[in-house]
Amino acid sequence: MTAPTTRDEARRRSVIIGGAAxxxxxxxxxxxxxxxxxNVPGASTVDRAGDIQITGLGTMLMFLILxxxxxxxxxxxxxxxxxxxxxxxxxxxVSYVLLLVAxxxxxxxxxxxxxxxxxxxxxxxxxxxxxxxxxxxxxxxxWYFTTRADAQFESSWIIAAxxxxxxxxxxxxxxxxxxxxxxxxxxxxxxxEREHHRADLLTEQMVRQAERERIARDMHDALAHRLSVVSLxxxxxxxxxxxxxxxxxxxxxxxxxRTVREQTHAALQDMRGLIGDLxxxxxxxxxSPASMRAIGALLLQLHAAGADVRTYVVIEGAExxxxxxxxxxxxxxxxxxxxxIKHAPGEPIDVFVQVEPSTGARIRISNPLGRNVGSRVPGxxxxxxxxxxxxxxxxxxxxxxxxxxxxxxxxSVPWLQAG
Numbered sequence: 005m006t007a008p009t010t011r012d013e014a015r016r017r018s019v020i021i022g023g024a025a026x027x028x029x030x031x032x033x034x035x036x037x038x039x040x041x042x043n044v045p046g047a048s049t050v051d052r053a054g055d056i057q058i059t060g061l062g063t064m065l066m067f068l069i070l071x072x073x074x075x076x077x078x079x080x081x082x083x084x085x086x087x088x089x090x091x092x093x094x095x096x097x098v099s100y101v102l103l104l105v106a107x108x109x110x111x112x113x114x115x116x117x118x119x120x121x122x123x124x125x126x127x128x129x130x131x132x133x134x135x136x137x138x139x140x141x142x143x144x145x146x147w148y149f150t151t152r153a154d155a156q157f158e159s160s161w162i163i164a165a166x167x168x169x170x171x172x173x174x175x176x177x178x179x180x181x182x183x184x185x186x187x188x189x190x191x192x193x194x195x196x197e198r199e200h201h202r203a204d205l206l207t208e209q210m211v212r213q214a215e216r217e218r219i220a221r222d223m224h225d226a227l228a229h230r231l232s233v234v235s236l237x238x239x240x241x242x243x244x245x246x247x248x249x250x251x252x253x254x255x256x257x258x259x260x261x262r263t264v265r266e267q268t269h270a271a272l273q274d275m276r277g278l279i280g281d282l283x284x285x286x287x288x289x290x291x292s293p294a295s296m297r298a299i300g301a302l303l304l305q306l307h308a309a310g311a312d313v314r315t316y317v318v319i320e321g322a323e324x325x326x327x328x329x330x331x332x333x334x335x336x337x338x339x340x341x342x343x344x345i346k347h348a349p350g351e352p353i354d355v356f357v358q359v360e361p362s363t364g365a366r367i368r369i370s371n372p373l374g375r376n377v378g379s380r381v382p383g384x385x386x387x388x389x390x391x392x393x394x395x396x397x398x399x400x401x402x403x404x405x406x407x408x409x410x411x412x413x414x415x416s417v418p419w420l421q422a423g
Contacts, residue, residue: 029105030073037069037098042144043136044097065098072102079109086110091128097141100129100169104176111180112187118180126173133169137162296333296359297322303355306341312352313341319359326420332394333357333365333417339387340369340413348373348411364400364419370412391415 041047047062058066072089079086087110090103107125111118136142136156143156145164155161296319306313322330337357344353348371356368388404391413395402400417 026077026079030076033073033076033102033105034070036101037073037093038066040099040144041065042147043099043142045140065096068096069093069098076102076105079106080113083109083113094128094132097132097135100132100172103128104172108176108180108183112183115184115187118184122177125176129169129173133165136165294331294334294338295322296325296330296337296357296365298334299337299357302334302338302341306345306353311345312350313355314352315355315357317355317357319357321361322359324361324422325359326422328398329365329417329420332398333359333367335394336367336391336413336415337369339391340367343387343413344369344371344411361419361421365415365417367413367415367417370410373406373409373411 041058041062042056044061044065047059047065049057049059051057072093075082075086075089083106086102086106090100090106094100094103103125107121110121114121132142142165143161145168146152146155146158146161149155156165299317299319303313303315303317325333337355341353341355344351351372353369353371356366359365391404392402395415395417398417398420400415402416403412403414405412
């Protein structure tokens with residue numbers, strides 16, 4: 005057996021309190037209306053000693069009063085039954101207390117009918133008071149205080165009867181309005197909690213989406229570069245194989261094959277690292293860090309592959325740069341070189357990279373549009389989009405496009421200090 009939860013205990017406590025309140029209302033209301041039996045002519049008599057004697061009619065009315073107040077038990081689910089019972093007691097002349105109790109329950113159950121309900125209850129109470137002050141019906145209040153049957157027609161007791169009716173009806177209306185205000189406040193709180201929960205879910209989804217996009221960019225930049233280098237070496241290997249099988253060419257072909265193997269292995273390492281991120285942050289070392297300090301090694305790989313790369317690289321204070329800036333500079337350079345290899349194979353590539361704390365990062369990589377159109381590697385323009393997103397995220401500016409037969413990547417990013 006499991007221990008009861010806090011919610012179960014609260015629900016049980018609420019049921020107990022509600023049941024006790026219902027019993028209290030039923031018992032108290034029954035006793036009050038029994039005491040009001042003198043309001044009905046013939047329900048009671050007064051003997052010589054001044055004591056009240058219940059007649060046969062009074063006994064029947066007591067039974068009716070008990071049945072009427074028992075309907076309070078179902079006032080939340082079936083308030084109209086209690087409302088009819090309260091109207092009946094008021095019509096008989098006992099009192100209008102049950103009518104007011106049932107009116108509150110009905111207003112809570114059917115808030116859209118509050119106006120019509122108020123008019124009905126006000127009308128019944130008004131008719132009750134009018135009958136009380138003009139006929140022999142009523143008078144129990146004045147009799148209990150004066151023991152005179154004709155005291156109810158005195159102006160002071162007429163004012164008391166009207167005042168009790170106005171006060172009782174006004175109190176009921178005030179309680180109904182207060183209850184509706186509290187209900188609206190609870191609905192507003194619940195709505196605010198739902199909206200807050202929805203906002204948290206949306207925020208979590210946005211964070212996940214941003215992380216997916218980051219991983220997608222890293223995957224594209226890293227693997228596209230590796231595979232482009234592999235493609236470049238494969239082309240050189242094909243050319244070496246076509247040139248013949250002499251000893252020099254065989255050595256060159258072997259070197260190219262080793263480079264292809266290394267690049268393929270590096271691509272697999274990068275893939276393992278990205279898959280580790282997708283699986284929840286598993287620490288898997290990639291083949292090369294995405295840092296601006298690895299730009300030199302990146303350019304050396306292209307030189308070794310036979311690419312015509314003209315470089316000017318000056319990087320100062322790399323250790324003081326933030327991780328975002330460090331990663332972005334490397335990825336932009338990597339993707340720009342990848343695009344040049346893919347779309348303009350064999351063409352010279354001019355690389356200008358200057359990073360300083362005082363001026364930020366400036367990257368300009370350009371290459372003539374390739375003449376060897378047939379050897380181009382197909383692309384989906386994701387690299388250009390990724391570069392723009394990286395630069396925009398750091399508040400930088402990027403111009404990427406063709407100008408007079410030259411494809412240019414021109415990027416400026418402000419300096420971001422680590423820590």
